[in-house]
Amino acid sequence: MKVAIFANDGKQSQNVKQRLEKRFTERHFVLDDKEPDVVISIGGDGTLLSAFHHYENRLDKIRFVGVHTGHLGFYTDWRDEEVDDLVISLESDNGQSVSYPLLEVCVKYADCPKRVHYLALNESTLKRISSTMTTDVYLGGELFERFRGDGLCVSTPTGSTAYNKSLGGAVVHPNLEVLQIAEISSINNRVFRTLSSPMIVAPNDWITFRPMRGSDFVLTVDSDSYHNRDIVEIQYKISKKRIHFAKYRHMHFWQRVQEAFIGTENED
Missing domain, CATH: 2.60.200.30 (Probable inorganic polyphosphate/atp-NAD kinase; domain 2)
Incomplete structure (x- = not known):
């Protein structure tokens, strides 16, 4: 699998990027920014939007994965502390995706x-x-x-x-x-x-x-x-054209809306 990592300039996002690059090298993934199979966006929804436009000429060939390093992003499914779990999921990839x-x-x-x-x-x-x-x-x-x-x-x-x-x-x-x-x-x-x-x-x-x-x-x-x-x-x-997200743990739409705007904790 060829993977590209697209991160914002924030310190936390850059740290996650370095950790991912190390894990991918250890697991024999191919890091390829030009013709990736999967693009991992690290940051928030703004970073994902930038990654989308950067690769919009290859949308039929790639899937996106979002890792958020701040507040919960609408397009980001993984937390920054879940890097190892993400790599394991990519290792067992079967090509499934959800598209918008x-x-x-x-x-x-x-x-x-x-x-x-x-x-x-x-x-x-x-x-x-x-x-x-x-x-x-x-x-x-x-x-x-x-x-x-x-x-x-x-x-x-x-x-x-x-x-x-x-x-x-x-x-x-x-x-x-x-x-x-x-x-x-x-x-x-x-x-x-x-x-x-x-x-x-x-x-x-x-x-x-x-x-x-x-x-x-x-x-x-x-x-x-x-x-x-x-x-x-x-x-x-x-x-x-459509955008495709890797379906490792992609949230259902209404769950995503609920978490983004309402939260999961009930208030008395």
């Missing part, structure tokens, strides 16, 4: 003849810096509303627990390969109206944003942001 849907973001810029494609694990947002954002929203090619406000967020099912949740969006099980739109501070009065509610959109009804022209928009794709380009149109749809 991803978001494809297709952007048409005014200064580029070809559309630019991005891939998101959690979400993509569109915001405007200097003033209210005005954007026509299309569902399945049909105009749905003209949005005015701070911005819009489109999330995947697993991303529904991230920024989308803080915007009042629903938590969606990843078996439902749907998209979700959540508004960011919409303007609603007698003149301007939006649905003013999160929307769950079927995968065959792709989402299109056509913002009023300007170069002061900020497009985010997970933790990456893109500034100062005139956006003509953005299309969102469920990607044909």
